[in-house]
Amino acid sequence: MSRPDAFDPDALLLGHTAGxxxxxxxxxxxxxxxxxxxxxxxxxxxxxxxxxxxxxxxRNRAAAVLxxxxxxxxxxxxxxxASRAALRPQPAYRRQTLAADLFRSVLSTIATTAAxxxxxxxxxxxxxTFVVAPGVAAAGAPAVLHLAHAAVAAxxxxxxxxxxxxxxxxxxxxxxxxxxxxxxxxxxxxxxxVLWLALYGWLWALTALGRNxxxxxxxxxxxxxxxxxxxxxxxxxxxxxxxxxxxxxxxxRKAVGVTWGIGAGVxxxxxxxxxxxxxxxxxCLGFLGIYDGLAIAFLVGRFDSHWIRVPxxxxxxxxxxxxxxxxxVFFFNLPAEWQIYTYLVALLFKVCLFLVVTHLLHxxxxxxxxxAAEDGKLGPAAAxxxx
Amino acid sequence: MFPVRExxxxxxxxxxxxxxxxxxxLAFARRRLVPGEADFADAEEIAQSCIVVLWERYPEKRDxxxxxxxxxGTARHKIAQFRRDRDRLSRAAAEAPQSAAEGDLxxxxxxxxxxxxxxxxxxxxxxxxRELLRLKLVEQRDYAEIRMRLGVSGNIYEMAKRxxxxxxxxxxxxx
Numbered sequence: 001m002s003r004p005d006a007f008d009p010d011a012l013l014l015g016h017t018a019g020x021x022x023x024x025x026x027x028x029x030x031x032x033x034x035x036x037x038x039x040x041x042x043x044x045x046x047x048x049x050x051x052x053x054x055x056x057x058x059r060n061r062a063a064a065v066l067x068x069x070x071x072x073x074x075x076x077x078x079x080x081x082a083s084r085a086a087l088r089p090q091p092a093y094r095r096q097t098l099a100a101d102l103f104r105s106v107l108s109t110i111a112t113t114a115a116x117x118x119x120x121x122x123x124x125x126x127x128x129t130f131v132v133a134p135g136v137a138a139a140g141a142p143a144v145l146h147l148a149h150a151a152v153a154a155x156x157x158x159x160x161x162x163x164x165x166x167x168x169x170x171x172x173x174x175x176x177x178x179x180x181x182x183x184x185x186x187x188x189x190x191x192x193x194v195l196w197l198a199l200y201g202w203l204w205a206l207t208a209l210g211r212n213x214x215x216x217x218x219x220x221x222x223x224x225x226x227x228x229x230x231x232x233x234x235x236x237x238x239x240x241x242x243x244x245x246x247x248x249x250x251x252x253r254k255a256v257g258v259t260w261g262i263g264a265g266v267x268x269x270x271x272x273x274x275x276x277x278x279x280x281x282x283x284c285l286g287f288l289g290i291y292d293g294l295a296i297a298f299l300v301g302r303f304d305s306h307w308i309r310v311p312x313x314x315x316x317x318x319x320x321x322x323x324x325x326x327x328x329v330f331f332f333n334l335p336a337e338w339q340i341y342t343y344l345v346a347l348l349f350k351v352c353l354f355l356v357v358t359h360l361l362h363x364x365x366x367x368x369x370x371x372a373a374e375d376g377k378l379g380p381a382a383a384x385x386x387x
Numbered sequence: 388m389f390p391v392r393e394x395x396x397x398x399x400x401x402x403x404x405x406x407x408x409x410x411x412x413l414a415f416a417r418r419r420l421v422p423g424e425a426d427f428a429d430a431e432e433i434a435q436s437c438i439v440v441l442w443e444r445y446p447e448k449r450d451x452x453x454x455x456x457x458x459x460g461t462a463r464h465k466i467a468q469f470r471r472d473r474d475r476l477s478r479a480a481a482e483a484p485q486s487a488a489e490g491d492l493x494x495x496x497x498x499x500x501x502x503x504x505x506x507x508x509x510x511x512x513x514x515x516x517r518e519l520l521r522l523k524l525v526e527q528r529d530y531a532e533i534r535m536r537l538g539v540s541g542n543i544y545e546m547a548k549r550x551x552x553x554x555x556x557x558x559x560x561x562x
Contacts, residue, residue, distance in 0.1 A: 008548075010548040010549075010551070010552055011544075011548055013551060013552075013555065014547055014548050014551040017524055017551060018523055018524055018527070026452070026456070027450075027452035027453075028452070029452075030451070030452035030453070030455035030456045030459075031451050031452045031455065033411070033455055033459075034404070034407055034408060034411060034451050034452075034454075034455045035407075037411060037414050037415075040411040040414075040415060040455075040459075041414075041415050041418065041419075041559060042552075042555045042559070043459060044415055044459055044462065044463065045504075045555045045558045045559055046551075046555060047459050047460065047463060048463050048501040048504070048505075048558075049501060049504075049505045049524070049554075049558065051460075051463065051497075051498065051501060052498045052499075052501035052502040052505055053502070053505070053524060053525065055494075055495075055498040055502075057495075057498075058498050058499060058501075058502040059525060061502060062502055062505060062506055062509075062525050063521070063525050063526070065506050066506070066509060066510075066517065066521045066525065069510060069517075070514075070517075070518070309535070309538065363535070364532065364535060365535070368532075368535065368536055
């Protein structure tokens with residue numbers, strides 16, 4: 001991004017109003033203004049603005065007026081202003097033809113077929129390394145696969161405590177509520193990885209010992225969904241009490257409590273089904289799959305906000321991750337090779353989820369979203385629903 | 388680059404600079420005040436009073452950039468003072484705290500008038516320009532964040548310069 005190092009009067013004027021010029025740049029600007037009447041006149045205006053905005057009272061008033069204008073004005077006074085759904089410049093209109101539509105459809109069919117075939121080949125090649133012998137597979141996914149899963153989870157969890165991909169902070173002075181919300185989100189997100197690590201660590205340990213890891217694994221699997229629900233509620237509801245509003249987070253607490261209760265019920269039912277007690281069977285694992293899938297789907301759905309700005313294509317594997325949770329209901333009946341493939345796909349999707357959330361935290365997308373929520377900019381319903 | 392000619396002595400050069408600055412302030416005051424608010428004599432008086440301030444209070448300042456910076460600040464206050472004397476203060480003073488000292492009150496009124504001009508100009512800008520300048524000048528965000536907030540893929544800095552130019556033009560004609 002260019003800066004007014006060379007003589008650029010427009011850049012220098014902007015820098016002066018923003019109060020970002022160095023002493024050398026200021027000198028250059030004032031000298032030039034003394035020699036140029038037009039620049040002098042503009043500098044008079046820029047200097048007056050700078051002086052006015054340096055007074056906190058006037059700055060706050062300007063912020064309030066502009067904010068009120070944006071919220072009330074555009075609909076009434078700027079009928080042609082771009083909607084929030086069209087923040088990017090609109091591409092030039094091109095006439096679409098039926099042939100082009102058909103061609104696009106055929107092309108995507110071919111591309112999808114080829115990509116999925118290639119994907120399956122890669123998956124089968126990778127999965128074959130875990131199969132004991134062709135056609136004679138072990139009873140389930142081998143311990144080493146669980147170990148790989150656990151190792152990846154541990155690695156991705158550990159990265160979150162390093163300086164790499166550090167989340168962008170929210171200044172407490174300007175957005176104290178958003179700052180606390182971000183901390184809540186990060187806590188939930190890290191707990192999700194802790195629980196995934198516990199789940200795959202348990203699976204690995206018990207499988208390596210030749211023992212049955214279920215139904216404890218089912219309960220751990222159910223627990224992994226709860227932090228994702230937590231993250232969703234942090235983004236969706238006012239989750240932080242404000243001074244003078246101790247009950248502001250009441251709906252958040254209610255949602256968390258109910259979701260925890262539902263999760264406990266689902267885990268109990270899944271464990272009972274796994275153990276064939278109370279007249280139940282493995283069909284009850286389906287509820288566990290739904291619970292896990294909903295947790296991911298709700299969270300990913302929240303990422304779909306235009307304020308968070310996740311590219312749509314990036315959401316596809318995340319929704320895919322939510323969908324494959326349903327495989328859990330008949331997972332135990334799958335051939336061992338299929339279990340291995342499913343595990344590998346789940347691992348791939350899990351890494352995708354990590355990359356997307358890490359990007360949102362590191363690039364500041366979540367910060368922008370939470371700050372906008374605190375500022376009441378997330379839409380009409382957000383007036384009483386700011387985080 | 389600049390029209391200040393090399394002079395025989397430092398004093399001659401200083402007087403040339405004072406004359407140059409006076410010319411700039413006078414032209415500005417004439418352009419902005421004379422059409423409706425003042426006559427040519429008022430503009431002359433404002434320009435002259437700025438030079439007097441430079442001459443009497445800052446005799447050690449001999450650098451053109453420093454002198455211009457002082458003159459611009461002084462001219463801004465002199466113009467605001469002129470408007471106050473033209474009975475504009477009475478309306479704004481009623482809105483200011485009663486306990487404020489006269490000097491503070493004057494600063495408040497000057498800042499408020501400048502902020503009013505800023506807002507008046509901002510509200511005439513296209514919405515994207517307004518949002519960009521609001522984030523930059525009012526919220527003091529950096530360009531990387533503004534680019535992300537607005538979803539601009541091009542050069543946000545060039546866009547900011549153009550918007551700021553439009554803002555200055557509108558503020559100049561907003562009187």
